[in-house]
Amino acid sequence: MNNGEQKDRSLYMRVLENMEEAVIAIDDAELIVLFNPAAQICTGYSERQALKRPLGDLFSSSSELLRLVRAALQSGRSITSHEDILLHRPLAEPLPVGLSASPLFTRNGEQEGAVVILRDHSQIRELEETVRQADRLAMLGTLAAGLAHEIKNPLGGIKGAAQLLNLELPPENPLREYTRVMTREVNRVNDLIEELLDLTRPRPTQLSEVNLSRILADQVLLQKQSHPDKQINYQMQLDPSIPPIKGDETLLSRLFLNLLKNAAEAFETDGIITITSRIAGQYLFNKPGERPVPMVTVEIQDNGPGIPPDELDRIFTPFFTTKTKGCGLGLAICQKIISEHQGSLRVSTQLKQGTTFTVSLPLKRG
Numbered sequence: 392m393n394n395g396e397q398k399d400r401s402l403y404m405r406v407l408e409n410m411e412e413a414v415i416a417i418d419d420a421e422l423i424v425l426f427n428p429a430a431q432i433c434t435g436y437s438e439r440q441a442l443k444r445p446l447g448d449l450f451s452s453s454s455e456l457l458r459l460v461r462a463a464l465q466s467g468r469s470i471t472s473h474e475d476i477l478l479h480r481p482l483a484e485p486l487p488v489g490l491s492a493s494p495l496f497t498r499n500g501e502q503e504g505a506v507v508i509l510r511d512h513s514q515i516r517e518l519e520e521t522v523r524q525a526d527r528l529a530m531l532g533t534l535a536a537g538l539a540h541e542i543k544n545p546l547g548g549i550k551g552a553a554q555l556l557n558l559e560l561p562p563e564n565p566l567r568e569y570t571r572v573m574t575r576e577v578n579r580v581n582d583l584i585e586e587l588l589d590l591t592r593p594r595p596t597q598l599s600e601v602n603l604s605r606i607l608a609d610q611v612l613l614q615k616q617s618h619p620d621k622q623i624n625y626q627m628q629l630d631p632s633i634p635p636i637k638g639d640e641t642l643l644s645r646l647f648l649n650l651l652k653n654a655a656e657a658f659e660t661d662g663i664i665t666i667t668s669r670i671a672g673q674y675l676f677n678k679p680g681e682r683p684v685p686m687v688t689v690e691i692q693d694n695g696p697g698i699p700p701d702e703l704d705r706i707f708t709p710f711f712t713t714k715t716k717g718c719g720l721g722l723a724i725c726q727k728i729i730s731e732h733q734g735s736l737r738v739s740t741q742l743k744q745g746t747t748f749t750v751s752l753p754l755k756r757g
Contacts, residue, residue, distance in 0.1 A: 452479035622661035657695030
């Protein structure tokens with residue numbers, strides 16, 4: 392191989408190593424001969440685990456992937472998936488990916504294998520869900536603004552009348568109990584309206600350097616005192632190397648308080664809540680004009696009953712709740728706080744095994 396060919400090969404390898412797409416090449420026996428770094432991140436397999444192994448062994452659980460790649464090999468033409476394919480991975484959740492498979496030919500025109508390109512579509516799905524949630528909140532904001540004025544004025548009159556009546560009644564009169572209930576319920580409705588308005592009206596974030604480990608420790612301490620009737624074991628696995636990030640301490644405290652409160656309320660009597668933090672270097676936050684930064688993830692996992700599939704798609708919808716108490720705005724508020732911090736919130740659950748909420752925040756410094 393002359394110097395020119397060596398330089399060309401070196402350039403090709405650098406291009407493959409720096410591509411965001413996963414690139415997998417196989418020979419005509421379906422043995423893997425190339426597995427770039429993005430493929431290792433995407434699939435969860437190292438290059439050593441993948442090279443020289445049959446494609447069918449590595450992706451035996453991803454039947455649609457194998458079908459499309461083999462169709463490209465047999466037909467001798469490129470094939471692209473029109474819908475996402477679920478890529479099953481050994482130590483992680485299935486990943487939605489787009490797939491392109493193209494046959495590889497020698498200089499003599501003989502087919503010698505195929506190249507498979509996988510594109511991670513998980514962030515696209517999260518963005519689509521964020522847009523849908525923003526649309527729901529915008530519609531809710533229009534409704535809330537109109538209702539707040541129409542409801543709060545009569546509420547003020549009802550509360551004032553109840554308080555005045557309470558003053559006129561003798562202390563021993565049993566009707567005073569009714570005025571107390573009226574005042575309490577008026578306050579409850581008023582709090583609900585204020586919470587709804589907090590969800591929909593813009594609030595400028597007060598950014599500062601925030602220590603996530605300290606916020607999580609404080610909120611766990613509060614939750615330990617809030618459920619004295621339950622035996623809940625809080626296990627904290629926090630990465631001490633995570634530096635302070637830029638964020639609104641008040642809003643982030645409210646975010647983690649809501650998530651920890653939901654986890655604790657999932658238990659009848661006892662349970663385990665595991666709080667884990669780490670830097671997810673494989674995911675980068677990209678903003679035009681700025682350097683990409685890694686994401687910090689915080690997982691709040693419980694071993695409770697899990698969320699039924701028919702409820703999972705609705706848990707972020709305002710006013711949807713399965714609790715006897717509560718108004719169903721907690722997770723919608725969490726979504727709003729996350730969007731204001733340019734992060735993401737994901738949930739995974741299995742019946743009778745538990746639920747995990749994963750918060751991802753860009754590791755931006757103040």
